[in-house]
Amino acid sequence: MNKLFFELGRYILFVRSMFFKPERFKVFFERTIHEMNNIGVGSVGIVTIISVFVGAVTTLQTAYQLVSPLIPMKVIGTIVSDSSLLEFAPTITCLVLAGKVGANIASEVGNMRVTEQIDALEVMGINSSGFLGLPKIIAGVIMIPCLIIVANFLMISGGILAARLTDLMSPNEFVQGARETFKMFTVTVSMTKALVFAFIITSMSTYEGYFTEGGALEVGEAGTRAVTRSCVLILFADFIIAKLML
């Protein structure tokens, strides 16, 4: 229990230490653009594959469960679009991004720690946590919601594609079902989740890397810890947001 409170306190202090006035705005801006490219553009491929398949599988499984002839097929469109917007796109995409982006950030920062590069920044008088962490957080908070928007679109597209390919229903029927019950609030919930999850992934991964001690083995362990802790926090935050907003 003591360890839990120690880690929690250290994490909060670490996050607080990151918010500072950059030494050179131009350098800070360049680093943020670089991170946006790494986190955002570098993840488009995996997000595309996952979203299309999750959308397609959700459509097929929903159709499998709706066996009553009294329920119109367009309901599948409603269920798939709503569950994609509310849950699958933000949560599943961010769980995958915790693995891809989180491990990458933790190992990069952890490697900088064990090779004294972070010490070198400190000796120069640079706020190392802010210099390394803040561009990643800003990049994550901007790019991950963009990825979630793409994932929302692709999941629904994957659903339409699966319905069309398996002759379950026509694309028009699917879209009609999706539009009939569409509420803008579901997009608000989706974006809220994306923002919160983005902050969790980037800050937790930077934190784990920043406090790495030892060598290559510990850098690997930091990467694993960053992924598992980010995933647990994402699921926890998912529950809290669902409870508060829905």
Add this chain to the structure above:
Amino acid sequence: MIELVNVNKSFSDKQVLFDINAKFEPGIPNLIIGASGGGKSVLLKCMVGLFKPEGGSINYDGRDFVHLPYEQVREVRREIGMLFQGTALFDSLTVEENVDFPLKMFGKMTPDERKDRINFCLSRVGLENVNKKFPAEISGGMKKRVGIARAIALETRYLFCDEPNSGLDPITSRRIDELLHDITQEFKITTVINSHDMKTVYDIGESITFIYKGKVWWQGHRNDLDSTRAHNHELDAFIAASQF
């Protein structure tokens, strides 16, 4: 000049440094020597602010580094250059970008002036045609030179070197020693070098501080080393073991 007054440092309940008092003069290489685990690296890290000592003061030309407000500590740190044991070059940056890093962050130079300064620093440490290479593509000795070039890029007043010869062959070690000696004299820097290489001590060391079990056991000039070891058992044992 850097002056240490009663510096103490402990980790949990284990005290590592005991009332360290020492002076390091500008323009000459000041060497801290002692066996591994004696507290040399901890002392160096206290001096550059990576560890905060529990007691005492570290004065950089009269500025008490330990008790200064954070903003002023950062000002002092910008006058400090450090060569780390493992060089600590930024992997993702080229040699040129590594040397440019402090200039870009804190310098007030135009891009052309920065380029000239980078080329000057790299040529001063004897490196040419490596500007666009990454640290992973150059040898250990070259990495140390890039580390020195980065450390002096901002016209540093205080230079700290932690085991500058570790992992280098004897010839490259001597070249690094000579380079540190020449740069210290040329730019009138206060240079503090951690080492347990007695060849370095005899070749370039002028002011020597011998640390033993976290205490300053002896401080004096290199010329007095041999006469002192005759009646200083710990110093004698260290020198004998190092030369063996």
